[in-house]
Amino acid sequence: QVQLVESGGGLVQAGGSLRLSCAASLRTFSTYVMGWFRQAPGKERESVATISWSGGTTYYTDSVKGRFTISRENAKKTVYLQMNSLKPEDTAVYYCAARKYGVSLQEYEYDYWGQGTQVTVSS
Numbered sequence: 001q002v003q004l005v006e007s008g009g010g011l012v013q014a015g016g017s018l019r020l021s022c023a024a025s026l027r028t029f030s031t032y033v034m035g036w037f038r039q040a041p042g043k044e045r046e047s048v049a050t051i052s053w054s055g056g057t058t059y060y061t062d063s064v065k066g067r068f069t070i071s072r073e074n075a076k077k078t079v080y081l082q083m084n085s086l087k088p089e090d091t092a093v094y095y096c097a098a099r100k101y102g103v104s105l106q107e108y109e110y111d112y113w114g115q116g117t118q119v120t121v122s123s
Helices: none
Strands: 004-007 010-013 018-024 033-039 046-051 058-060 068-073 078-083 092-099 117-122
Touching: 004 092, 018 033, 018 092, 018 117, 033 068, 033 078, 046 068, 046 078, 058 068, 078 092
Parallel strands: 010 117
Antiparallel strands: 004 018, 018 078, 033 046, 033 092, 046 058, 068 078, 092 117
């Protein structure tokens, strides 16, 4: 059974930083594209970032460009999301997800999902 387990969320002041981690039980993790998504209260889930299997290609949603960085360590079967200069509007539950093929920011294209980790940014 595939498991994606997020960690690293918490409460931080505006302007602060957090680093999220997602540990995957995928046997062939290095062949999966990974993505981060988030869902704020009362809003639909939205994409944040995606990274190719090699880590050589990344894409970000406009609202986080220049502040967030997605990365991965295939040997540890882990993907990260470094979040800097956090804003109150970044408050959400953050999910990691996996898909087999090309990089994508489309939620419906992902096959496996974690249960999420809460990030709260106070003003």
